[in-house]
Amino acid sequence: MSMMQNRCLTKDIAYSQIKQKITYGELKPDQVVREEQLSKMLRISRTPLRHAVQMLEMEEFLVRQPNGRLKVASITKEEVEEIFMIRSMLEGNIANKAAKTATKHDIALLTEMLEKLRQSFRLGYIQEFVSYGNEFHDYLAEISGLKTSVKLLSMIKDHANRYCHFVSMYGKWNDQADEEHHLILQSIKSKDGASAERAMKNHILSSLNDVIKRLEDKERSEKGRV
Structure with missing residues (x-):
């Protein structure tokens, strides 16, 4: 070399x-x-x-x-809101297309991923929970075939992951995350693109609320120590 x-x-x-x-x-x-x-x-x-x-x-x-x-770089509410709003639009579109292209094999793999996600959440393995969540989202992006949307998503993915790990460090994810992923998968199984898009957008915006809540909790905690 x-x-x-x-x-x-x-x-x-x-x-x-x-x-x-x-x-x-x-x-x-x-x-x-x-x-x-x-x-x-x-x-x-x-x-x-x-x-x-x-x-x-x-x-x-x-x-x-x-x-x-x-x-x-700082972690701010303004940045996280912008990142997750963009994410919701891109991933909503990806879920819509994935619902129309997913094969039985794809659905079986997605189901397996969600089972791992569910178990890690129940056992409190937070980092694994985030990783399995990324695996689920990444696979949807792969089977969607939407190259431009996936490319744009990759540009903000690492910043989004930073905020996701921030939630894991300063609290825990809402119990609704499991149900939100389940609704996305059910829509994909039904090949209902509109429902899959709506479920994905709701899931991303719910994640946004979790991050903002942790940011606000952390701010209050720091002020209380002053």
């Missing part, structure tokens, strides 16, 4: 690892981060790290402050 190829690979690995640490809350919102600390943490040189940081700045996971220092 050439030096250039090795540098590109290292840059991509650093990018993925830092984004994961932000998404899962290991690097917390508004936390100041220094390139030398990231370099030591990831055991990589500064050059590929700078490329990774630039990519994360472009995607607004990291923010460059006026003094030149880096910090992890």
Whole structure:
């Protein structure tokens, strides 16, 4: 492997690892981060790290402050509302199309995914619950065949996941999530695209309410400690 190829690979690995640490809350919102600390943490040189940081700045996971220092992007109600509203429209359209294209095999796989989702929720395995939820949504996107909608969705997916993991860190998901997924699947089984779209939009907006509630709870808690 050439030096250039090795540098590109290292840059991509650093990018993925830092984004994961932000998404899962290991690097917390508004936390100041220094390139030398990231370099030591990831055991990589500064050059590929700078490329990774630039990519994360472009995607607004990291923010460059006026003094030149880096910090992890804030979590705000304004951003989450915008992200989840866009998500509801894109995923609603995806669910509509998936209801018309899903085969018996697809439905069997979706049913299996929801069973894993249900069990993880009952057992309190929150991170697994989020992962299985992503698996369900990703599979719907795959079978929909809507390449443009899926591409647009991928642009906000990591930000949406960050908020989903935020809920897991500061509370738990509403019990309605299980029923919401069930309604989506039932609509797909019935090949009722309009119902699948409506159920998906309601599910995404319900998730939005969960995130906003956690944000407000966290704000009240922080004010109470002042």
